[in-house]
Amino acid sequence: MFRYFIRRLLQLIPVFFISTFLIFLVIRIIPGDPIQAQFGERRIPDNLREAYVERYHFNEPLWKQYFLYMKDIFQFDLGDSIANQRPINEIFRESLPRTATLATMSVFFIALFSIPLGIFSARKKDTFADNSFLVITLIMLSIPPFVLGLLAQLFVGVKWGILPVSGVEDGLKSYILPSLVIATSLMAVDARLMRTTLLDTFREDYLRTARAKGLTERRVFTVHALRNALIPVVTVLAIDLGALLGGTIVTESVFNIPGIGFRITRAVVQRDTTMITGVSIFLVMAYLFINLIVDMIYAWLDPRIRYD
């Protein structure tokens, strides 16, 4: 297991450098002047422009800019935001916990509903209940999140007054409604996955063996079938978490939650190139990290992976 971990960790190194360099390159070659963008139509005094150029190393060749940037990254410094004149780390410290709360709560809801629903549907295969499940999940998948978000705000928040409509002033309670909105479509996907993998598992020879051993149906199902069927579902839940940590632009905007997604939107509007680079590279790191975790969970759940 440890050797597997080390091998996966080493594989991340080239992925990290290639992806960060590509991000760096793409953001720098986008036409337009990021310094001018901060001043709108106004003329920038020469000394001020020089100060900007100096501070963000815009006068250096691209490879050197990347090198300097990487030097900072390895000291866990993402640089400063051009638009806000604040360290990006500081902005992250504010917004990341919000996005992380939202992501964790969403994945909690996804797991809470999708696993039992998928199991129920698989066990009732081809019945009215199962067919209804398939139709309902299809509907859940096809509603755009902003529509669902606005409807949830209108009914749950405004008309019934059960949960806060927007913002983050009410602590954890503020996150329930947006989390449910985010969870809705992913829940449908994961519940269907749970159903499919369970139905596949039901056909496995080892379940016939388990029955031939004279085990109770309950044990055949929970110990022998479910454990195997959960492997892909748990993996997908972890991938969901990774994706959601990158912020959900639409839901964070609808519910006015100043998280990572919200920051991305702002940075793009303001042409805040350093912020965009910082957020993107953070997302790459978060994604690589989550992927490593997913691989570890996977290896832990399925012993065949560990020794390939």
Added chain:
Amino acid sequence: MAVPLLVVEDLSVEFHTDEGIVKAVSNMSWELAAGETMAILGESGSGKSVSVQAVMGLLPMPPAVIAGGSIRYGDTELIGSEPSVLRNIRGPEIAMIFQDPLSALNPVYRVGWQIAEMFRMHEGASRSEARTRSIDLMQRVGIPNPEIRFRQYPHEFSGGMRQRAMIAMALALNPKVLIADEPTTALDVTVQAQIMDLLGQIQADTNMGLILITHDLGVVASVADRVIVMYAGRTVETGDAESFYRRPAHPYSKGLMRSVPRITGPLERLHSIDGTPPSVVDLPAGCAFATRCPEVHDRCTERPALIQIGDRTRTAACHLVGEPVGEAV
């Protein structure tokens, strides 16, 4: 014959599919006594596996339906009995091993754990007791270093070792009947003989009844006391192995026998039976083998019953067996 352990009478199994009703097993009857080895011989789709899975209650229902007959273990009727009754027979009384031991073992649990599960679930044994007894069993079925093997996963075992592990699991509770469904088909030729030897040796030690499902005539010849030949879900011939081999009665059995290469005698082209088995969705009303039979004649449009031939233990489902049987093949 001694008092039979397991009696199957007039068993019919159907699969209700979208294409129609598949008559997988029709009117099958047999008995198995302690210490006896009975081989059920037939090609793929002949119903040999389905018939024993019906005994174990392992058929997925639906689509499978037991259309008729009875399966008795001792005084217990297995068809339609309570799940709790069946659970106390599967494992402790009748055990089963399967064709492909890799897919038959659960990939995410250690092999030892899967063997120990028998003791823990059926006898409420403690973890350590179950472990000790499992390691003993693994030793007995010829798994080297059982303490180390106990902690390994199925994918770390070789094919032969996996089948030994399956046998250990099956033997855990000293069953009186062991059903082996093509136990050597998925294994290397050299390992096949080892597994058959092991089964033979265990049977000699425990005096259990052994049902061997196979399409390998060689395997049957070396171990079986009695043979049942199945074709398209129907029993076409039964008898003691020795006289069956000396003088197969049914044209299908004769064809099978001639398709086996021989070491002695002149070198000839291998014989094959022309045609393919009929679809079991719409079986012909008469003899199922008629379309491929070299000895087909007018009466074959009637379904032949099993007719006793020669000595009392032999039967064949062919209109011709009443008449003088041709030369021995």
